[in-house]
Amino acid sequence: MKVLYFAWLRERIGAASEEIESAATDVSGLVAELAARSEAHALAFSDMRAVRVALDQQLGTLDAPLAGVREVAFFPPMTGG
Template sequence: MIDVLYFAWVRERIGIPKEQVQTSAATVADLVDELRSREDRYAAAFEDLAALRVALDQELTDFNAPLEGVREVAFFPPMTGG
């Protein structure tokens, strides 16, 4: 099981801030494919990966990153701090 977190408009489109996902996905991109195929709201949130960022165990990474050993995946739009 892996914790999947959503922030900002990704959270709003999917409708929940966090869920546990049973997956055997090898990479972030594989996990995204699995989520997309679930329901329209996931397909809508993950429509354009260029508009999204991903963090594995709270470190920014990219969609090709492997998921082995990862406990927490977070998807969100580009950050707007400061």
């Protein structure tokens, strides 16, 4: 699956995207796997209140299932302006 990182998540992790294989069944499991990859990943995912997720370009939640998902994107909350 392709994992995309935007804004400060990309900066902390040092990559805009990664192709990964995951055993996770939901987004929270994927976050745990990603956080275990490196200190940079752990820092990026240390406060999930500051992170939003999209599954195949549809907003999702931490308990959203990953079955059949091809792309997961992580990004900070959007602000108006």
